[in-house]
Amino acid sequence: MRLAHHLAAASDLIRGDAIEATEFPELARRYAVMAVPKVVINETVSFEGALPEPAFVAEVLRAADGGGVLA
Amino acid sequence: MAILTDRDRGLVEQELAKLAGPVKLIVFTQELGTEAAVATEHLMKELASLSDKVTVETWNAILDRDKAEAYGVDKIPAVVVEGARDYGIRFFGLPGGYEFANLIDAMLLAASGQPQLSARTLEQLGGLTRPVHIQVFTTPT
Numbered sequence: 356m357r358l359a360h361h362l363a364a365a366s367d368l369i370r371g372d373a374i375e376a377t378e379f380p381e382l383a384r385r386y387a388v389m390a391v392p393k394v395v396i397n398e399t400v401s402f403e404g405a406l407p408e409p410a411f412v413a414e415v416l417r418a419a420d421g422g423g424v425l426a
Numbered sequence: 427m428a429i430l431t432d433r434d435r436g437l438v439e440q441e442l443a444k445l446a447g448p449v450k451l452i453v454f455t456q457e458l459g460t461e462a463a464v465a466t467e468h469l470m471k472e473l474a475s476l477s478d479k480v481t482v483e484t485w486n487a488i489l490d491r492d493k494a495e496a497y498g499v500d501k502i503p504a505v506v507v508e509g510a511r512d513y514g515i516r517f518f519g520l521p522g523g524y525e526f527a528n529l530i531d532a533m534l535l536a537a538s539g540q541p542q543l544s545a546r547t548l549e550q551l552g553g554l555t556r557p558v559h560i561q562v563f564t565t566p567t
Contacts, residue, residue: 356528359560360507361541363514366551369558370498373528375519376563378462379501383563393563412547419558 356392358411369415429469429522435476441530442477446538449480452506454487454499462520466503469520479537505529509536523566 359371376383376391386395394411395401396418406414430438451470455463467484474480487494487502497506499516507515507529513536521529535541541548 356525356562356564357531359562360513360515360528360532360535361543362547362551362560364535364539364541365543365548366554366558367514368554368556369551369560370514370516372516372518372559372561373521373525374561374563375462375517375521375525376565378503378519382501386561386563388563391563391565395561395563397557397559408544408547412550415558415560416550416554419554419556421556 358408359394362412362415368419428472429465430472435472438473438530439476442473442480442533444534445477445479446534446540447479447509449533449537450506450508451480451482451533452497452508453482453484454494454497454502454504454506455484456486456488456502459503463503465522466505466520469522470505473533480533507532507536509539511539513539520566525564525566 356373363369363371374382376388386401390403392405393401393403396415400414400418402414451473453467453470455467470482474482485493487499501518503519505517505521506512515532515536517529
């Protein structure tokens with residue numbers, strides 16, 4: 356989560372939400388959250404687990420380009 | 427109803443002493459809020475009691491819908507961690523357990539406005555032209 360907030364602080368175009376999955380079960384179901392952390396970017400890109408900064412940023416850029424299809 | 431233990435309070439106070447500037451914790455809840463919403467508001471007030479740089483503002487997401495929409499808050503409890511401006515830092519649900527450390531980190535970040543990221547990352551983010559919404563699902567344990 357920490358990384359998402361630092362990315363948000365670095366760009367006016369980025370917003371970072373930390374969501375407590377058990378308190379929002381419908382949302383967790385909608386995004387098929389089976390393990391945490393699960394990251395969903397722009398409804399199109401998602402991954403489970405913590406990624407190092409360069410890989411996380413690559414996913415952000417992929418989502419920003421409209422890439423990825425959320426399963 | 428104290429959420430933080432005396433030991434926690436001491437540790438948190440030490441961390442908040444590092445705040446580089448003012449931080450506002452903007453809490454969205456609702457009347458007859460859930461247990462998590464009540465606890466979230468209480469926890470934010472406890473944090474504010476530990477540093478004169480921290481203030482808490484509480485809004486009712488239903489009655490103050492304009493404010494909630496302005497901050498993009500569509501579920502409660504929500505906490506916006508705001509520094510000199512809104513950096514897009516949000517917590518939905520009680521930031522307890524592991525998320526509590528992230529909340530403290532987010533407060534230090536908002537206070538300084540200085541993200542800890544590599545030069546390469548900052549350069550890449552500079553090329554963004556479209557909004558990016560990152561949602562990170564976590565659990566307290």
